[in-house]
Amino acid sequence: xxxxxxKNGSIEDTLNRFLKDDQHLVLGFExxxxxxxxxxxxxxxxxxxxxxxxxxxxxxxxLRRLFSKGTKIILMLRPCEIRAYIELxxxxxxxxxxxxxxxxxxxxxxxxxxxxDDIPVEAGQLKDYFKNSDTMRWACKVCREKxxxxxxxxxxxxxxxxxxxxxxxxxGETFLTLIEGESEExxxxxxxxxSEKTDKFQNDMKTFAKDFTKCIMCMNCRDxxxxxxxxxxxxxxxxxxxxxxxxxxKILRSGPVQLPQGKxxxxxxxxxxxxxxxxxxxxxxxxxxxxIPLTKYFKGVSERLQGMYSYMSGKSFDETIPYLTFLExxxxxxxx
Amino acid sequence: MSQDKAEKNPEIIGFAxxxxxxKASEMAGSLRLKYPDGxxxxxVPCSSRVDPAFVIKAIFEGADGVFVAGCHxxxxxxxxxxxxxxxxxxxxKEMFDAFSMNDKLRLFWVSAAEARRFVEKVxxxxxxxxxxxxxxxxx
Ligand code: SF4
Ligand code: SF4
Ligand code: SF4
Numbered sequence: 288x289x290x291x292x293x294k295n296g297s298i299e300d301t302l303n304r305f306l307k308d309d310q311h312l313v314l315g316f317e318x319x320x321x322x323x324x325x326x327x328x329x330x331x332x333x334x335x336x337x338x339x340x341x342x343x344x345x346x347x348x349x350l351r352r353l354f355s356k357g358t359k360i361i362l363m364l365r366p367c368e369i370r371a372y373i374e375l376x377x378x379x380x381x382x383x384x385x386x387x388x389x390x391x392x393x394x395x396x397x398x399x400x401x402x403x404d405d406i407p408v409e410a411g412q413l414k415d416y417f418k419n420s421d422t423m424r425w426a427c428k429v430c431r432e433k434x435x436x437x438x439x440x441x442x443x444x445x446x447x448x449x450x451x452x453x454x455x456x457x458x459g460e461t462f463l464t465l466i467e468g469e470s471e472e473x474x475x476x477x478x479x480x481x482s483e484k485t486d487k488f489q490n491d492m493k494t495f496a497k498d499f500t501k502c503i504m505c506m507n508c509r510d511x512x513x514x515x516x517x518x519x520x521x522x523x524x525x526x527x528x529x530x531x532x533x534x535x536x537k538i539l540r541s542g543p544v545q546l547p548q549g550k551x552x553x554x555x556x557x558x559x560x561x562x563x564x565x566x567x568x569x570x571x572x573x574x575x576x577x578x579i580p581l582t583k584y585f586k587g588v589s590e591r592l593q594g595m596y597s598y599m600s601g602k603s604f605d606e607t608i609p610y611l612t613f614l615e616x617x618x619x620x621x622x623x
Numbered sequence: 624m625s626q627d628k629a630e631k632n633p634e635i636i637g638f639a640x641x642x643x644x645x646k647a648s649e650m651a652g653s654l655r656l657k658y659p660d661g662x663x664x665x666x667v668p669c670s671s672r673v674d675p676a677f678v679i680k681a682i683f684e685g686a687d688g689v690f691v692a693g694c695h696x697x698x699x700x701x702x703x704x705x706x707x708x709x710x711x712x713x714x715x716k717e718m719f720d721a722f723s724m725n726d727k728l729r730l731f732w733v734s735a736a737e738a739r740r741f742v743e744k745v746x747x748x749x750x751x752x753x754x755x756x757x758x759x760x761x762x
Contacts, residue, residue: 488721490721491723492723492724495722527680529684537685552684555683555718559715591721592714592717596714609710609714617709618709621730622709622731
């Protein structure tokens with residue numbers, strides 16, 4: 288594939304040139320003494336970092352209901368963040384027009400709850416770090432797409448630790464023209480390969496109840512999910528959960544219940560609602576104060592449900608979300 | 624109702640499209656065809672109005688089974704509503720399957736003229752669930 292080799296420091300130059308215009312922004316990672324964090328850069332970059340090995344939130348969260356109205360933005364994010372961005376476009380939550388989305392090869396991340404002072408941000412070292420440490424988040428261990436192959440363009444890292452930029456759309460081509468140098472055929476092997484398939488998710492309600500015993504229904508998991516975007520969530524307010532008289536009635540009718548009530552209801556409805564768009568980023572789990580293994584459930588269920596329609600969330604701009612379309616002749620075995 | 628009776632007799636919530644399945648249920652009534660008391664119908668303007676959240680809520684608030692029923696594919700009053708229903712409910716079934724609860728949900732098509740089919744479908748579902756419930760109780 289034709290791409291551009293990125294010489295040392297040249298991506299900072301590229302982005303800085305782009306940022307000269309006051310109406311231009313870059314969303315990417317910044318390294319400082321406290322680690323690496325997500326930042327919206329304006330005018331110029333400081334301590335830019337390609338990689339962010341510490342996961343706190345999914346960057347696409349901040350793009351919800353973004354209608355940029357002429358502000359040009361370059362996203363320099365992880366594949367799971369670009370994939371969430373693409374799903375939000377399909378749900379009319381973002382106007383794509385002025386945004387260039389660049390996905391960067393991801394070597395995996397640790398939770399921001401982890402003590403990560405010594406975690407390197409340089410690709411080769413990071414790879415070695417993860418070889419000798421099992422602190423990688425589960426979501427990353429089983430990530431479906433760690434490669435920078437989604438969005439308008441991708442930044443890939445080759446075996447020698449060199450960075451390459453590849454265009455996937457017309458906007459990606461525009462992005463490449465910002466980078467100095469000529470495009471060339473890439474022949475080296477890449478550091479990141481495709482992901483292995485994981486086993487089909489299977490569970491029972493006993494295990495579910497055990498895993499969710501400690502859930503306090505704070506709904507942080509929903510609030511930090513990049514693709515859980517409804518303004519009028521059915522769980523806003525207390526209409527949908529049994530409480531007061533409704534709770535009393537339920538107990539009198541069907542016996543003792545565990546409190547808080549409605550965990551199954553909340554998580555099952557959320558699981559279904561994000562089933563086609565969940566990118567398996569694990570931001571929900573990261574947001575959970577109770578350490579509940581949410582990714583196992585959300586990613587597990589969504590992979591099964593996306594698999595039914597041979598869909599992968601955020602893989603392409605053009606594939607329609609399965610619930611928004613249909614084939615006349617299909618799914619006969621779902622009918623009773 | 625005695626406690627025992629309440630436990631052994633399932634409650635089934637059915638979401639029925641007002642243009643076909645719900646009409647069929649009314650016709651079953653006028654033909655004096657009987658179906659179990661435990662089957663409670665909720666009339667919806669189209670089967671595609673059924674957000675799977677309704678189904679999930681019904682199940683976790685005590686229903687033993689839920690069905691979604693609408694016009695046969697191709698016959699939807701809103702032209703293609705039931706095709707969307709099929710996609711959504713098929714996916715919901717897959718999700719229930721992931722939690723080994725797939726015996727709780729059904730999808731069927733019953734036109735306004737098919738009163739007998741309606742009775743057969745809901746009675747069949749009711750009896751199966753009742754049987755399973757009672758077997759479980761005995762163990
Ligand atoms: S989920 Fe995948 S893309 Fe996202 S941080 Fe983990 S490895 Fe990277
Ligand atoms: S449900 Fe969890 S894993 Fe899926 S997109 Fe939302 S935050 Fe990410
Ligand atoms: S963040 Fe954790 S505790 Fe809060 S509602 Fe979600 S699962 Fe429950």
